[in-house]
Amino acid sequence: MTADNILTVDGLSVSYGKFNAVQNVSFSVRKGEIFGLLGPNGAGKTSTLSAVEGLLKPQAGTIVVDGNDAASKPLHARASLGVQLQSTSFQNELFVIEVLQLYAGIYGVPASKNDLMATLREINLEDSAMKKFGELSGGQQQRVSLVIATIHNPRLVLLDEPTTGLDPQSRRQLWERIEAIRERGHAVLLTTHSMEEAESVCDRIAIIDHGRVIAIDTPQGMIDKHKSDPEVIAVSRRGRITLEDVFIALTGKAIRS
Amino acid sequence: METSIPKISTVLKTLLRADFTTQWRNRRAVILTLIVPVIILALWKPLVREISGPFVLSNSITLGLIATGLMGYSNAIARDRDKGIFQRLRVAPISSWSIMTSRLLVQMAMILMITTAVFVVGNSYDQVTLTPAGYAVTYLSALVGGALYLGLGQMIVGRIQNPETVNSTVRLVYFLFVMGGMLGQFYHNAEFQNAVKWSPYGTVRTILASGMEPAKWNNDSSMALLVTLGYALVCAVLGIKWFKWNTK
Ligand SMILES: Nc1ncnc2c1ncn2[C@@H]1O[C@H](COP(=O)(O)OP(=O)(O)O)[C@@H](O)[C@H]1O
Numbered sequence A: 001m002t003a004d005n006i007l008t009v010d011g012l013s014v015s016y017g018k019f020n021a022v023q024n025v026s027f028s029v030r031k032g033e034i035f036g037l038l039g040p041n042g043a044g045k046t047s048t049l050s051a052v053e054g055l056l057k058p059q060a061g062t063i064v065v066d067g068n069d070a071a072s073k074p075l076h077a078r079a080s081l082g083v084q085l086q087s088t089s090f091q092n093e094l095f096v097i098e099v100l101q102l103y104a105g106i107y108g109v110p111a112s113k114n115d116l117m118a119t120l121r122e123i124n125l126e127d128s129a130m131k132k133f134g135e136l137s138g139g140q141q142q143r144v145s146l147v148i149a150t151i152h153n154p155r156l157v158l159l160d161e162p163t164t165g166l167d168p169q170s171r172r173q174l175w176e177r178i179e180a181i182r183e184r185g186h187a188v189l190l191t192t193h194s195m196e197e198a199e200s201v202c203d204r205i206a207i208i209d210h211g212r213v214i215a216i217d218t219p220q221g222m223i224d225k226h227k228s229d230p231e232v233i234a235v236s237r238r239g240r241i242t243l244e245d246v247f248i249a250l251t252g253k254a255i256r257s
Numbered sequence B: 001m002e003t004s005i006p007k008i009s010t011v012l013k014t015l016l017r018a019d020f021t022t023q024w025r026n027r028r029a030v031i032l033t034l035i036v037p038v039i040i041l042a043l044w045k046p047l048v049r050e051i052s053g054p055f056v057l058s059n060s061i062t063l064g065l066i067a068t069g070l071m072g073y074s075n076a077i078a079r080d081r082d083k084g085i086f087q088r089l090r091v092a093p094i095s096s097w098s099i100m101t102s103r104l105l106v107q108m109a110m111i112l113m114i115t116t117a118v119f120v121v122g123n124s125y126d127q128v129t130l131t132p133a134g135y136a137v138t139y140l141s142a143l144v145g146g147a148l149y150l151g152l153g154q155m156i157v158g159r160i161q162n163p164e165t166v167n168s169t170v171r172l173v174y175f176l177f178v179m180g181g182m183l184g185q186f187y188h189n190a191e192f193q194n195a196v197k198w199s200p201y202g203t204v205r206t207i208l209a210s211g212m213e214p215a216k217w218n219n220d221s222s223m224a225l226l227v228t229l230g231y232a233l234v235c236a237v238l239g240i241k242w243f244k245w246n247t248k
């Protein structure tokens, strides 16, 4: 572990009963980088994040968030994390502005209602302040939950499949927002099963399949390293090696989504 | 950048505000839990003279408490858990007990409100008046009895994940309380009456009725209080042990 790491996951294993969903996974996220966990559905991405978030207790391994061990100092670890869960919802009885007030409060952010209205204005949702979360469109909901994930200015933001289900335009907007989060000095750990997303927004990626990390590198580094492998050449089309070709060669299959 | 842990007082205040707002927006459901207690006060008016005022009022409050613990609390927990609301709260730097404490405090407020509503209707329609001590002890009894039914509700959401199944289960259990507990009191069979008396219905009703006339508090009342506390403890311990924060 170096001082440059905002998150270190070492030898992480997660099981559900007898089923081992995550096995001996190690990786680290550096300050100010966008790190992607790339893998098909069921690979163990959400389980890995859940362990980092403290939602489940790992069978083995250590997790250190911003210098705080997640097992022994869970509240400190969570205070450094901003989180957007894969499937989450906010109280549907509350208005959007009230949801923001709730999360500002439980993260200890002294924000007035005016401050929070300004936050909504930044994401063009000022008019939705008095709407229920469930009344927003998918893209609007994403924007709100992203704002909530960064409401306390966390060192590390965890985004679980942030763009799944968004139309191409909203997806691109979200990529820009994620990059803006990095510009402000936060590190981002996101999961995706989209090669395109991994290639276009992530500084580094870990390919994960069947609960194991198969490779960690920059997208280009991964392509460069494997572009001469016979398996990669065998699956490549039109002569150009893509991340997808490397993925298929490494995992032995096309990405299932 | 922030890495400090928020103050517990700020956290609880914030959670309470959100939970009370939620409860307020669901006030129609709250009013529904008051319907059966009010019907009892209306239909059983003659029993005030035939049996006693505390008998009528205590049955009315008991049914209100059951509805709160089962219909109000369980259903809300089952629904919010299914939607992932708890998981999102739990990744914040707050302890899980603060989430539940806030929920329970809202239910405590509901218990006091229902008790007050029964006092008001009982006074104006049934002309039942208690001494100040009677009112005070009854509020305390209501909190203890309410805790039992909240514990029972906790047990149900501990065992059952699906919110629809939770909903039908709590309705069934409520129905059993009405048939077995409330109406069972009028079934002339000594053994059955004894069973009702020491059931989770009867002990709560007893401490409520005894609380209304503190001067007449006797051994049976104390015993009923102990049994109620015992039921509440067992239900709460099992309910918390079984409870999972997500439905996956
Ligand atoms: N609560 C659970 N109980 C049992 N199995 C689970 C549970 N959550 C996930 N799994 C299983 O663990 C594996 C990894 O799941 P997950 O971490 O959600 O993958 P991903 O996020 O990469 O799609 C899958 O096979 C999934 O079916």
Ligand SMILES: [Mg+2]
Residues within 6 Å of the ligand: A045, A046, A047, A086, A160, A161
């Ligand atoms: Mg997932």
